[in-house]
Amino acid sequence: MKDIPRLLAVVVATGLVIAACAPAAPPTAVATQAPAATVATSPAATGKPAEQVKLVIWWWGEQEAPGAQKWLDETVAKYTQAHPNITFDTVLQSTDNLELAFQAAAAAKQGPDIQYFWAGMGFLQNAVWSGAVKPVDDLIPAGERAHYINNYERTFDGKLWGVNWYLSGNPLVYNPELFKKAGLDPSNPPKTWDELKAACGKLNAVGVIPISGGLKDGWFGGWLFSMIARQNYDSEKELVAASAGAAKFTDPKYAEYWSRLNELKEAGCWNKDINSVDYQQGQDLFTQGKSAMLFGNDTFLKGFADTMGSWDKIGLMLVPKYGSGKLADTYTVTGQGWGITSWTKYPQEAADFLVYMHTPERLAAWFTDTGVAPADDRMDPSLISQPQLKQVYKWETTVPGPNLENWIPGIVDHDAMMTGAQLLFSGDNTPAQLAQMTEDVVVKWRDQNPDAVKNFVILAK
């Protein structure tokens, strides 16, 4: 008799353990509080009730284009009003977690239906080559797709694997007032590399930091590579080919980047604490009026103007020239965008929602809310009133060039470009040593990733 209660206790305890070990329910997304839509964009469906569809969207972008959250909430609300059977869960990811969370979701084949991706190699490796996203060719008509800007960043093997959302470009931003203070002409910013170095000297003479940056968290090193190294290339494919082994990063065309960056360092162009501050702190030196120039991002321009109190304190220029490759005269721009996951039960519904994002009303609302150009040539340019943003849009649509950081393996970006910039500014390595280090990292990547190398060869063609 005594044994029965004991046995019961064991059974209950075992049951509790098994229940605890059961797969967890899919994480409930932090649903964003969508404002009530005020305008119905299309009549609600009538007739027999449609299947209830829930689309989960994991996204990033508020960090880069403030106002994106408001726009997305409104977009979701309007779409749901027009399609009452479709609801959404939107989850804003942190920068460090965006790719990690997706990799975990891809491994488990559950999670988002629509995922935000930065363009380029990260997208191709983590999403396309791993089979985690679907091509959109069969889901979105060709005529519609033709309007999206920078499709080449999401094209592989003849198919389009994602939909771009907005454009993110990298101008060299300058403060016209500080230029005047240093005796520089703000309406005629430096156009050549020597003019840039000379400008650094004049700015130093009046106690102004010429160019500010922060390398401690690494990101900025990759930006410098994208914006400065491009001038010897005709196309991003030259980088892809070099990564695949068709050329060496010690070749003069590729190695010159380190010498040019070193020239800026030797010319005293940078804040002395560049290695001990983060990217954001380096950027803050510009908005605080302590530095005259910033290798920046055009999605932040509206925020800069708000912080600095006036658009008059913001001027824009292309990176001054030293090289003669076709990319030397181009504006670094990438399309941030979306992918439809391969495990979603509702690929067509997901695609239709992405198409809705590109309707004229939504494109206009996007620009109004964020000040950032959408990745669509149907945006009405007359919406842009600020001269600086007009200039950015003109560059993005007339002289766009690839963001080079997107066309090298991730480990080369981190271990060579980011780390290399830190070593250059700490004085530990010469430009020649850094070029060799880049080549060593690429060789290591090729040894560890033979399958990816095959894809790089395809991409380089």
Add this chain to the structure above:
Amino acid sequence: MLLSQPVDTMQYRKFEPWLYLSPALIALALIYGYPVARLLVLSLQRGSGSGASFAGISNYQQLFKDYLFLGAIRHNLTLLICVPIMIVIALILAVFLFDRIRGWRFYRSTLFLPYLLPITVVGLVFSYVFQLSGVLNDFLKLIGLGALALDWLGSTKLALPTLMFVIIWKEVGFGIVLFLARLMSVDEELFDAAKIDGANWWQLHWHITVPQLSTVIEFFAVISVITMLSWVFNYVFVMTGGGPGNATMVTELYVYLEGFEWNQMNIASSVSVLLLFVTGGFIFLELRVRERLGAVEAVG
């Protein structure tokens, strides 16, 4: 009475303890056993899932050709210098507190406070303090020591020692409290006898205190070694990200980067297995030391 019990009940009683242990054993197997086994399998493969192929020890061979991994090991071994420094500092401060200097209770709480703070908070605060234009350098310039205002986190030569300072600052409190607790259980007659024999402060503590604390010192040393080898990720990630120029790369961060940034799960698993064996060895050592500590306290 035993002879009157049926044989099957006796058989059942033999297995009964295992029945009660089974829920915990199942939980342990699922939470610890399966991930470790999976880690081992991944470390011997190339690729994962249906695309995985057996790679033998090639991942391990690649590791030892990777300058970044070798650098990470070197940095972890350098961090071991913190251990004797922490022991000495903790010992000295514990002795001062044991001597009941005025306000010793307040000092005890203050010295232990850093240990209670989250590493992320400590890392963030000190990363601002140690910037080239940070609080420390501003203070040094203010008191006329501007020559010492260095780029603590931005220099490849100074970043690791700076990290070590922060780790010592945070972790030493645990040692102080451990040593003080042990000191308070030492028989006071030993100290009285030594004083009567004319021992000075140094002789007293070298010949009485240190031997009495030997097992606790060993315990703290083992725990600290395990910390330096496999529990410094937060410090490095928050304060330097492994930089500048990989000057503060450690094995945990290497695992994180290989596994989650560069999708090299097999390489990351190999490093994890190596770390597991090394720290497992130290944990076994720590358990033996704790046994001895328990035996000493039982005798005391």
